[in-house]
Amino acid sequence: MRRWGPLALNDTTVRFQLWAPNQTQLHLVIEGSEPAPMQKQADGWFTLDTPATPGARYRFQLADGTLVPDPASRAQSDGVHGWSVVTDLANHAWRVAQWQGRPWEEAVIQEIHPGLCGGFAGVMRDLPRLAALGVTAIELMPVAAVSGARNWGYDGVLPFAPAEALGSPQELQALVDAAHGLGLMVLLDVVYNHFGPDGHYIPLYAPEFLHAETMTPWGGAVAVDRPEVAAFFLENALQWLEAYRFDGLRFDAVHAIGNRAFLERLAGEIRSAVQPGRHIHLILENEHNDAALLAPGLYEAQWNDDFHNVLHVLLTGEHAGYYQDFAEKPAEKLARCLSQGFIYQGEPSPHQNGKTRGTPSGDLPPSAFVSFLQNHDQIGNRALGERLTLLTDHERLRAATALLLLCPQIPLFFMGDERGSRSPFLFFTDFHDDLADIVREGRRREFAHFPAFSAEASRARIPDPNALSTFEASMPVPGPDGKAWQALYRDLLALRAAQIAPRLKGAAALGAQATGERAVRAAWRLGDGTALTLALDLGDNPALPVAQDHLLWREGLRFAAWLAPA
DSSP: OOOSSOEESSSSEEEEEEEOTTOSOOEEEETTSOOEEOEEOTTSEEEEEEEOOTTOEEEEEOTTSOEEOOTTOSOEESSTTSEEEOOOOSOOOOSSTTOOOOOGGGOOEEEEOGGGGTHHHHHHHHHHHHHHHTOOEEEEOOOEEOSSSOOOSTTOSEEEEEOGGGOOHHHHHHHHHHHHHTTOEEEEEEOOSOOOSSSOOHHHHOGGGEEEEEEETTEEEEOTTSHHHHHHHHHHHHIIIIISOOSEEEETTGGGTOOHHHHHHHHHHHHHHSOTTOOOEEEEOOTTOOGGGGSTTSOSEEEOHHHHHHHHHHHHOOOSGGGGGGOSSHHHHHHHHHHHSOSOSSEEETTTTTEEEOOOOTTSOGGGEEEESOOHHHHHTSTTOOOGGGTSOHHHHHHHHHHHHHSSSEEEEETTGGGTOOOOOOOOOOOOHHHHHHHHHHHHHHTTTSGGGOSHHHHTTSOOTTSHHHHHHTSOOOOTTHHHHHHHHHHHHHHIIIIIGGGOTTOEEEEEEEEETTEEEEEEEOTTSOEEEEEEEOSSSOOOOSOOTTEEEEETTTEEEEEEOO
16 A cells, blocks of 8 residues: 555545654644644554545644655645645546557657746647647656745655646646647656755654665665655656656666666566556666666666767767767767667776776667757756757757657657757756855856866856746747757658658667768668668768668758668
8 A cells, every 4th residue: 555645535534644763753733723643653654544635734743843744745835845735636637538658669759847838837838839840758857846936856855746836736637638638748757866955854754764874966865775765756656657647757867876676676566556558658867877777677768868978079079077988989989879879888987087887788779768969967067058059050950950850769859959949058946045055156166177167257157046047048949040940850750750650669770880080870670671771970071972762861961861661
């Protein structure tokens, strides 16, 4: 039985429950009522069955009088330090009740920060345009309740509750329903590797939730080896898939969890729990490039940073920071990426002082890799949040876009890419007082080792993450050539839908090779036996063949695609 969060026993009675093993007593406080003592069980759980209906606001009172929200609150009122709200997620009137999802091979994903688009209602208004463009899935950055009115999303502290600033739980359900009505899948980015710095009360009553002795970039590691903690995240995943009917989840930075057994168990239990026949897609972000997690029955795919990183080097010439791992012979590295998925499959990383990274991935299908030219990390982790529209020339970016959208790997692009946006995507938060100062100065110190920001005056150019202007500047405005970019995306995605996606199941690489210092050619045998060939040349003097039989698409002398019959 699921234990985290309130459980409706009937129309008028709710079971409130909290795992608080280091508390001697715990009280439930329902707004307008006196604190009621909860019953402590032998396993550290406190429970209380009491009258309550949807809309009731409640908190827990610890032994020292501290009031805390429910860590599995389904909705919040007055922020993460405020009241949890009893919420009915079971009675939404679904308009597309029979939706079963779409096969993974059909996925074309746009990543979206809902807060920059007017919340859940704003994203819903844009769905018809995205569907007409050829997008088949949207991926929402994390929506969990977080301190303040605006945040990237990765500082969430109440993972079950949609952030109030984005909209209500019912509005999120309506967004998913509307997407399904247009044939769009909806994926959600979830964060199970850490909690944010403000509003994280769990250590006060359950310090065992973390391994304080095992540090991550965000503090003590989450103790997923404990059954109570593992259940917390399993129940969270199932809430999004069942109560909200998301079509899949993207698990953020699982390398920071550091527990493969948990990840394998999580995938297996999710797949066992969901309704048979549904297409449910589980995607990883994993710096370790662990191909074993992409085996059948576990995770469909991994975000492939290697694809982005090597193309960024080829497009911009940048080689500082982690780009140094891709600076030597980048065309050969891109060829390996196109034919085998991961570039680093056990080789030493120069950026990580020779530490080896990755495992062999050549036997995985192309669809096991989500490729992208940009995403929230790769833009937002830049000091000034510049997009590729400002970092490379128009012709090269069009050619790389054609490679992305016609490659058999699963394409993802960031909101605004499809309209040539030149708006930055900056790191933004809404913290206050000392925490705001810490975040602001930490952001500036992060870039102190880059030559362009080594001086104090230069570091001061980095936007204040807490300023409202930083958030507002990140809203994606179409570029001056936005219509031309949108036409390119629409035409390429129509070609992908007609000629490539139906043939992706069973596809396998035929090989790839560098054909110049910044040029590559790759081929795949698709599921019906046809052969897809892609050629890219980002050099100063591109020299792709002018004509060839079975031409599918051409971008001048920089990109061409051919589809030969079986």
